Amino acid sequence: MCEQSKLSRRNFLGSAAALGGLFLLPPHLKALQDAVMDIPVSADGTGYEKVLWRYKDFPMTQVRMRDGVLKNALEINRQYLYLVPNDRLLHTFRLTAGLPTSAEPLGGWEAPDCELRGHFAGGHYLSACALMYASTGDEKIKAKGDALVAELAKCQQPDGYLSAFPASFFDRLRHYQKVWAPFYTYHKIMAGHLDMYVHTGNQQALETCKRMADWAIEYTKPIPADQWQRMLLVEQGGMNEVSFNLYAVTGEKKYRDLGFRFEHKLIFDPLAKREDHLAGNHANTNIPKVIGAARGYEVADDKRYHTIAEFFWGAVTSQHAYATGGTSDGEFWHKPGTLAEHLGPAAEECCCSYNMMKLSRHLYGWTGDPRIFDYYERLMYNVRIGTQDPKGMLMYYVSLKPGYWKTFGTPFDAFWCCTGTGVEEYSKVNDSIYFHDAKNIYVNLFAGSEVQWPEKNVSLVQETNFPLEEATTLTVRAQKPSAFGLKIRVPYWATNGFTIHINGQPQSVEAKPESYATLHRTWHDGDTIKVSMPMSLHISPIPDSPDVQAVLYGPLVLAGEMGRHGLTEKQIYGDSGPFSDKENYPMPELLTASGQAGEAIERLPGGELRFATANQQQTMHLKPLYQIMDERYTVYWKVNRKTV
Missing domain, CATH: 2.60.40 (Immunoglobulin-like)
Known part of the structure; x- marks a missing residue:
């Protein structure tokens, strides 16, 4: 499932003050600087992180987008954030807190009967508002986020608990009764509030987050270690990451200890030994845990956590990733290097790509290895850009089954995990351009x-x-x-x-x-x-089936266009995601002398990125995958050698 935004406290402390030198601060940045200067620092002035990035990202307040593909995505996302009313976002929180509400309920994963309700409304949405403000200085979106923080604070219980579902969900978790990931949602709400503090200086948001963390500390304290590890089999999002992040801005050791408390040994122990036992595990349940390990290394100089993050990243990118850089099929990992049988309609959950990009930033900050950004760029242009439609609707999966299509959510009745990570991603497209x-x-x-x-x-x-x-x-x-x-x-x-x-x-x-x-x-x-930097055609074969190949032009995966036969508006836009189709399209085949798919593809004349098969029995047209919207497509081709 999904994730939160990257916290980089050191950026605010150093660069917000420096902005007052060469550049005159506009009012919104001056206010942000004043708020940020109130963040406590350790006695030596370096903050509470033990390991700082050698290669530092620029604060988003110092990077502004100009015309181009990424700015277009940001602006589409901004309009969607404006569209969702606060009263509807607050509805289930108020119901749970016993407060009056007459708002129309949201649907999908935010519906009053969904056990993940609140993950988007009180979490991802706040993160997106905070990140959008840092990216653009948009006071309107900051005010919307501030108002949401203030109303959510009214829903917080005296013991610090805050959620859109009752605390009894956590009783079910403790007693091994069926429940859908309560800590996953709790993490999102904590992360959204912490982002509002870090990126907008909202002190009330920090206090809400701290009280939520205090509740989690009290909840977990009496649970024996073996019982707790069994409970961690239920998805908990990035509770370790947000706890470490909270420690990084407060210096309160109890929050660092809470982060360590959420270590899931079943996942971490093999990774610490550099063993890939990922097969059979839910992909995006576990990527956030590893981002948390990266933060644990940074706040505590825990070398074991460094090993976990580094090895995991290498294992996923080399053994579990498609040509696009995306990972997972049916939300799970499978045997390392075996991807040919996992080109399914529910491949490449979008949250996984969002979170792998977050993890990549940490590894780059430690090493400065440019190859990390080769991977990051693949994800950006093949699994992130192109999963947002012109109205800001977002995707759950990027299907890899030949003949399938892209499926988008609806404005008020989807709210998948990937809707949440999507609104965050498109609010912070400026965060990794420069270091x-x-x-x-x-x-x-x-x-x-x-x-x-x-x-x-x-x-x-x-x-x-x-x-x-180019x-x-x-x-x-x-x-x-x-x-x-x-x-x-x-x-x-x-x-x-x-x-x-x-x-x-x-x-x-x-x-x-x-x-x-x-x-x-x-x-x-x-x-x-x-x-x-001229681009050229090249191929990316499936590791376990070299004759199954994707074709790329520069960083762009090309998709073969397979028409719109049988597609309806309901199939493209829905509340549950893609998933079944009566049509069965075989993987298109190419015949070449070299066994290389690129030999059978040529770029068409003109300024657009349009391609076609050449010297084949049937001509098919191709274009970048990110440009595919309402048509069937294929990413992979079966390549046969010509016989002489």
Whole structure:
């Protein structure tokens, strides 16, 4: 299932203050700086984290989106956040608290009879508002989030409990009675409040979160270890992560201890031994736990947790991921490396991709390895962008069964876990474009944007229509000359050249795929860096069936168009997700001399990314998977060799 947003307290403490130097703070950022300066710090001024990232992300307040695919997704999402009324979000919380409410209930997973009610309304939605505010400075969305925090506080019980379902759900959990993941929802509500504090300075949200955590401490305290481990078999989201995050901003050790209390040994012990026992486990139940392990390493310097996060990431990306970077089939993992039989209609749960991107950020912060962003980019353009429709409706799965289609939720009657992670993702598309260390800025994603780097008294403007454009342009803005290194990621797919011009002059610079092209110089205002990165066709075969292949153009997985036969509006937009179809479409076949699918695909003339099969019995057209909306498609092809 799903997840919360990345907490980076160190960014607020350092860069919010630095913004007052070169850049004049607009009122909303000045207020945020004042609120953030009230966050307690440890005696040495470094905060409560033992391990800081060597490669630091820029605060979202210092990165603003410009025209392009990612900004378009953000703006569509912003309109959807405006659309959902607070009274409807609050309805089941008020019912549970015994407060009057006349609002129309939401449906789907937020319906009054759904056991996950509250996960979106009091959790993901708050996180999305907080992240949207940090990304855009939108005071209207902040006010909407603040109002929701204030009303939710009225629903909190004297002992700190806050949920849209009664505490008796936790009695059922303790007695091993059937219940649908109460701590999963509790985590979302805690995370939403903590995000409102971290990203908007809402002190009431922090107090609500702390009281919720205090309730969880009291609940878990008397439960014996063996009973507790059995209870942890029921999904608990990222309770360990949010507890560690709460410790990171308060320094209260009881919250760090709560994070360790949520360690699920059945999952963590094999990973700590570098053993892949993921088969048979629910994928997105466990990715949040590993994000929590990454945070446990950072707040406590727990080397075992570092091993767990590092090994898990490598196992998933190498043994359990499709060409798109997505993972899971029917929400579960299967035997390592066996993907050919798992190209199903419920493949690639979107939450899994959201959470793998979150985990990737941690590993990158530790290592600075550009290959991590090769993977991140795959997820961004193949499983994130393209799972949002023009009205902001979101997907649950990215189906991989040939002939299936994309299925989207509805505005008020879906609220799947992936609806929640979706509204968070599209609120923070600016959070991973740029990183820095003391001497260098790293350009990891190609997206229209502007980043401010107060420590160097510069900003960097990026203009591109990537991935529709195979180039990007960076312009330096500086009040005075500034010396630093500019490191531009050379993607794994840039095998046809990667060239750089500065102020029109070609540069002799090493640009090996899966590395950085590094430019060290004293930069002046107006310096322009033009980067050209031609894309080409390449393949990604299924590990256990090399003749089953996906075709990519640069980072983009191409989808074969299979028509709209039999599709109805109800099949594309629904409340339960995709799932059955009377039609049975075989996987399309390609015949080539080399056994490589790319040999049978050619790009069509014109400026659009359109492709077609070549020299085949039947012509099929292809386009990037993210552009597929209301038609049947295939991602994989069966490739046969020509016989002479």
